[in-house]
Amino acid sequence: MHIQLITGPGGSGRTTVAAATALAAARDGRRVLLVTGEPLVPEAERLRVARVDSGEEFRAELVALQERGSALLGMVGARPLGAEELTELPGAEQFALLRALRRAARAPGTDLVVVDMPPLHEAAATLALPAQLRRYLARLLPAERQAARALRPVLAQLAGVPMPAQWLYEAAARWDAELAEVQAVIEADTTEVRLVAEPGPAAADALRLGRLGLALHQLPVGAVVANRMVPQGSADPWLAGLAAQQEKYAAEWAAELPVVALAHLGRDPRDPQDLAVLAQTPGLVPGPPAPRTDWAVEDRRAEDGVLVWAAPLPGVRKSELDLIRRGDELLLAAGPYRRIVPLPAALRRCTVSGAALADGVLRIRFTPDPALWPRTP
Structure with missing residues (x-):
């Protein structure tokens, strides 16, 4: 299974490119799963869509966490929160996306998973989260401290309730297992990042920093999609100047990475027909994953x-x-x-x-x- 993570600077059109990539690959004969929050996908064979609902994920996880810790909450006199009164907190979107990525990697009968990621800086931070959080868990709740587990049933009988430490270590072990699974998906040789940007000086600066963050975590970048490319040879001086600038920056990117040029439609894509046009772009269907860079x-x-x-x-x-x-x-x-x-x-x-x-x-x-x-x- 090939997993392609699509990201780019905010406003670069990464959601549209992710959907067009998934559609192009499905038409090429691959069995594709698109992971996204806002799909714009026409009906197509071999293409499935997994929608990420961070609010629902947050509510379900917090309700389950309260149920597992009900004894501890009762000890301190806490009143559990109902799902209907929960509003997602900052960071919920990242965790919902990571869980969706873990589920997508398990999806049977799938050749390609296309993931619509957040903007580039946030995406780099999100992809680094599993390894970072596992390190924090190992430091705060080291495995060797669990040697006292054999004493907990005795303490629980004396106190008459399950010991909080047992609940805490069990929760930490479950979180570590889930994070390890996501980390393995992110670090797999079959996972790569594809960047989306509208060629220009601001995008060049954003891509440089974003690539730096990805390289620091050894995440390979397979290609850059130069989005909204205007045609050459316009008689309008402004359009001609814009086209020349886009070609200049696209050529600079092409010196380091494969570049896929996606034409400007003359308007923002707004329906499945527009997406179908973009899906015909040569090179949009992903090739073999880029090799990971060893240190x-x-x-x-x-x-x-x-x-x-x-x-x-x-x-x-x-x-x-x-x-x-x-x-x-x-x-x-x-x-x-x-x-x-x-x-x-x-x-x-x-x-x-x-x-x-x-x-x-x-x-x-x-x-x-x-x-x-x-x-x-």
């Missing part, structure tokens, strides 16, 4: 006495980078994005001795610590 460890002990960890971060600027070693982890900041990365086993026995940026690749130098590095006979 390779280069052994240069023979030449320089160091190991080098190379992290490709396309478009990053030196002033946007920051890194801190903390125990067996590296805190890496790139622009507005941050990631805490576990160090490979070999690098845990080293100290950070420097870093350099060249050609969009950050190379971090590690010097073996004589007190920790294995000695050769």
Whole structure:
């Protein structure tokens, strides 16, 4: 199963492009599932739509959480909230989307899943959530503290109610399992991101930062859809200038990534017929997923006495980078994005001795610590 996550700057037309991509792939013979909140899809064979309703997801999850913790709520005299009085909180959309992604990855008889993602900056943050939240759970409720579980039934009999700690650890274990499943989908070799943007200076800046956030979390970008391209050769000076600007930026993007040019219809797409026209665009049907970029460890002990960890971060600027070693982890900041990365086993026995940026690749130098590095006979 191939999963394509479609995002772009706000107002770039990513929802329309997601729907057109799903329709084009279905017409090409693939069995397609489109995950979206606002579909504009004509009837088509081999195409199904899964609608994301963040409000309903939030209400159902909170009601279920109250039911599982009813004993604890009763102990403190709390009054449970009814589903009809619940209004979703900020962040509910991201969690609803992640759950929809997990369900889509399980969908039988599906060749391609097309996911209509939030705007680019929010999408990068959403895709990083599962790994980040699992790290928080591991720190706040470490597995080794569950060794006392055998005592909880005794304590529960003495108190006459289930112990809150048991409910808390059970909830944490369930959340971790769900997050692990979503993380596996996001990090799978069959998952990639496709960017949508209307070529121009503002979109170029947004794509540079967005690609940086995706690269920091090692999420591959398969292509860019240059949306709303106006035709060349217009006699109108304004249209001719706009067309020239779009071609300039599309060509710059094409130097790094495949670009699919989607024509401007002369109006905003408003019905299934418009979507069907866009679905005929060559190159819109996704090809094989883009390969994931590994952060390779280069052994240069023979030449320089160091190991080098190379992290490709396309478009990053030196002033946007920051890194801190903390125990067996590296805190890496790139622009507005941050990631805490576990160090490979070999690098845990080293100290950070420097870093350099060249050609969009950050190379971090590690010097073996004589007190920790294995000695050769």
